[in-house]
Amino acid sequence: MTKISPFAPAVLPALPPIEGVKLASCEAGIRYKGRTDLLLATFDPGTTVAGVLTQSKTSSAPVEWCRTHLGHGMARALVVNSGTSNAFTGKLGEAAVKATAQGTADALGCLPADVYLASTGVIGEPLKAERITDRLAELTAACVPEGFEGAARAIMTTDTFPKLATRTAEIDGVEVTLNGIAKGAGMIAPDMATMLAFLFTDAAIEPKVLQSLLKPAAERSFNSVTVDGDTSTSDTLLLFATGTATKRGAPRIGLADDERLAGFREALEDLCLDLALQVVKDGEGLTKFAEIRVAGAESDEAAKVIAKSIANSPLVKTALAGEDPNWGRIVMAVGKAGERAERDRLSIRFGDILVAENGQVADSYREEDGADYMKQAELVISVDVGVGEGVSRVWTCDLTKEYVAINADYRS
Amino acid sequence: MTKISPFAPAVLPALPPIEGVKLASCEAGIRYKGRTDLLLATFDPGTTVAGVLTQSKTSSAPVEWCRTHLGHGMARALVVNSGTSNAFTGKLGEAAVKATAQGTADALGCLPADVYLASTGVIGEPLKAERITDRLAELTAACVPEGFEGAARAIMTTDTFPKLATRTAEIDGVEVTLNGIAKGAGMIAPDMATMLAFLFTDAAIEPKVLQSLLKPAAERSFNSVTVDGDTSTSDTLLLFATGTATKRGAPRIGLADDERLAGFREALEDLCLDLALQVVKDGEGLTKFAEIRVAGAESDEAAKVIAKSIANSPLVKTALAGEDPNWGRIVMAVGKAGERAERDRLSIRFGDILVAENGQVADSYREEDGADYMKQAELVISVDVGVGEGVSRVWTCDLTKEYVAINADYRS
Numbered sequence: 001m002t003k004i005s006p007f008a009p010a011v012l013p014a015l016p017p018i019e020g021v022k023l024a025s026c027e028a029g030i031r032y033k034g035r036t037d038l039l040l041a042t043f044d045p046g047t048t049v050a051g052v053l054t055q056s057k058t059s060s061a062p063v064e065w066c067r068t069h070l071g072h073g074m075a076r077a078l079v080v081n082s083g084t085s086n087a088f089t090g091k092l093g094e095a096a097v098k099a100t101a102q103g104t105a106d107a108l109g110c111l112p113a114d115v116y117l118a119s120t121g122v123i124g125e126p127l128k129a130e131r132i133t134d135r136l137a138e139l140t141a142a143c144v145p146e147g148f149e150g151a152a153r154a155i156m157t158t159d160t161f162p163k164l165a166t167r168t169a170e171i172d173g174v175e176v177t178l179n180g181i182a183k184g185a186g187m188i189a190p191d192m193a194t195m196l197a198f199l200f201t202d203a204a205i206e207p208k209v210l211q212s213l214l215k216p217a218a219e220r221s222f223n224s225v226t227v228d229g230d231t232s233t234s235d236t237l238l239l240f241a242t243g244t245a246t247k248r249g250a251p252r253i254g255l256a257d258d259e260r261l262a263g264f265r266e267a268l269e270d271l272c273l274d275l276a277l278q279v280v281k282d283g284e285g286l287t288k289f290a291e292i293r294v295a296g297a298e299s300d301e302a303a304k305v306i307a308k309s310i311a312n313s314p315l316v317k318t319a320l321a322g323e324d325p326n327w328g329r330i331v332m333a334v335g336k337a338g339e340r341a342e343r344d345r346l347s348i349r350f351g352d353i354l355v356a357e358n359g360q361v362a363d364s365y366r367e368e369d370g371a372d373y374m375k376q377a378e379l380v381i382s383v384d385v386g387v388g389e390g391v392s393r394v395w396t397c398d399l400t401k402e403y404v405a406i407n408a409d410y411r412s
Numbered sequence: 413m414t415k416i417s418p419f420a421p422a423v424l425p426a427l428p429p430i431e432g433v434k435l436a437s438c439e440a441g442i443r444y445k446g447r448t449d450l451l452l453a454t455f456d457p458g459t460t461v462a463g464v465l466t467q468s469k470t471s472s473a474p475v476e477w478c479r480t481h482l483g484h485g486m487a488r489a490l491v492v493n494s495g496t497s498n499a500f501t502g503k504l505g506e507a508a509v510k511a512t513a514q515g516t517a518d519a520l521g522c523l524p525a526d527v528y529l530a531s532t533g534v535i536g537e538p539l540k541a542e543r544i545t546d547r548l549a550e551l552t553a554a555c556v557p558e559g560f561e562g563a564a565r566a567i568m569t570t571d572t573f574p575k576l577a578t579r580t581a582e583i584d585g586v587e588v589t590l591n592g593i594a595k596g597a598g599m600i601a602p603d604m605a606t607m608l609a610f611l612f613t614d615a616a617i618e619p620k621v622l623q624s625l626l627k628p629a630a631e632r633s634f635n636s637v638t639v640d641g642d643t644s645t646s647d648t649l650l651l652f653a654t655g656t657a658t659k660r661g662a663p664r665i666g667l668a669d670d671e672r673l674a675g676f677r678e679a680l681e682d683l684c685l686d687l688a689l690q691v692v693k694d695g696e697g698l699t700k701f702a703e704i705r706v707a708g709a710e711s712d713e714a715a716k717v718i719a720k721s722i723a724n725s726p727l728v729k730t731a732l733a734g735e736d737p738n739w740g741r742i743v744m745a746v747g748k749a750g751e752r753a754e755r756d757r758l759s760i761r762f763g764d765i766l767v768a769e770n771g772q773v774a775d776s777y778r779e780e781d782g783a784d785y786m787k788q789a790e791l792v793i794s795v796d797v798g799v800g801e802g803v804s805r806v807w808t809c810d811l812t813k814e815y816v817a818i819n820a821d822y823r824s
Binding site: 054055056057058059087088089090092093122123124126228230232233313314315318319321322324327328329331332333334335336337338339340341343344346356358359360361398399400401403404405407408 | 466467468469470471499500501502503504505534535536538640642644645725726727730731733734736739740741743744745746747748749750751752753755756758768770771772773810811812813815816817819820
């Protein structure tokens, strides 16, 4: 039944090992049959961690666990399961989280607080922790530095392809590596729930600095994509830094404004964007991928609100599906965003084609040109709202009958 | 191609005349062929008016006209066309509005400022004012007190049935009548744009008092329904009060807190809700109609934000379409609303069936009961978020493949 996304990569990127990171996955039978559904990643002592977690007010038990423990900024393990999200599971969910962390700590000889957890899948179904804890000894023994692709596969739910990306950067002349894996956009899936992304580097960066790098990178990547505007109870982005590059002469970075971080910051943002776009490109039922660019807003934040209003509008998204250059719906979405826009200075472009300017259709615009442009699989829609200097980019996909079929015909 | 909504009334309500109101409609050929598309309503001197207009930042030229002139609170005419919305039409749009108001004023012998305007249809296409002004003399002559059904039909775009409602109330022992007509929910339609509603009464109520009655009524009715979460550039609600009931002994009401308004206020809210629900029940492609009740929120406003988050969630709406009792998606929508909710005190009901309580699935809940309930055409979903006393109700419909087909397959 599941068609592979038309935007799936022809060849998966090969991720190099990162010293201090080992991974293993297995079929734990949590909900799925005949596929891996449990990931263990272990980290050398001294690994730092930063995280960005869902803003949902009904966040899952593992999200709450991460929120509690991120404060101390040190990590020895990451355990992720697919199949159930352990969200809205009350005291049972908390107990399952504690049992998993304790079991992992026992297997590795570390503290439970050094174990980070994520779960993705059905909401409301209690997680049987023993399905995980029973396998921890085996997984610990099986951990290898080459396990990234297996890890990316084990965390999939209705994703149609595993999401992997890698980058390098220099810190003070020493090359460091950044690897990342991710899965499923937002609440895109039939009662599945989660965008998960895990990043790994051998750079040596103190927790607070790591956090200061991760948050803006997430804002311009994972927080700038949308499939259906539905925010998961379980969204989790974690960045682990083993510090093993110090063996090759890399410095340990303790200050956020250290200029030696420039290349790393850029590589991190690039890695996040790569993974975030892969997530959109696996949106359910999609046939079009669109970049929404907003300029001329009162602030960057205002620009993002407007861009998201366009990117989430069912009428804009169905127009994309129908290859309809329906710019009136873009005007509508700008208007409903609630941010300042100067109607009589508003302009719209499809790719390089000027569609509207000064608050009305452009003299040069021909409907056939717009219709031709819309036939492309990857689209860029630019809007200038004419009030200031704020800019933003957001990425989205179309809303198709296939999306409705996947989400309506499925029975939980 | 257009199927009549399954929720269309078997018999249209018969609206009685209201002294001081006359209506006429005609085929002006603005965009549609073979159907009426222009409405003129005229009012006796002394008629007061109140209005609630779209919050869109790209609102249409007629909306801007109404916003400018509502201040003085007096009305002699209403002119409405369907086919084009005269939104995002720049200076041409403003000129068309002025020409229409002037033409109407000339025909009736009143001031242009006493003429209220609304347009609904395609965005971005200039309105040819002469198509309207050429017909004003004829329409003025044709105006009759019985014209309500014809009026409701002339303002339709992709509506599948005309929306009419009537109520009576007593003011100081004298019966007054309230009539209303409405069309199309939000941005539901293929590049059409507008929810329009016009209310008429013979009560004698000063403009400021009328406004103080209309705003809360709109908040609990038109502002509490959603089809796709897309806000039109043209939403317009106007209430005209001729004051002719004074001839039968009704008082002229000049103070908002006049206790004699109690019955009128209730009838007005009831009329607005009737029309608003008719609008939802004509949502594109709908098969389910759902009332979302939120209780236990921090405030009524917070409850409404949560209710709208549920009512607009594509995943909740596709679950309704699929008759899937997918309460995990409701938890998700509560969480993403951003308002306070106590996860471990949250409860959910489908009709009378307790689905979840204390942050987890209820012991008594059986999935078969939920699935049976979802087969009904009209649904009530209740959520208590466990933090306060705030309550709200919002009405919505499902998201079907038909909705996508209507909005994607259409070419503008």
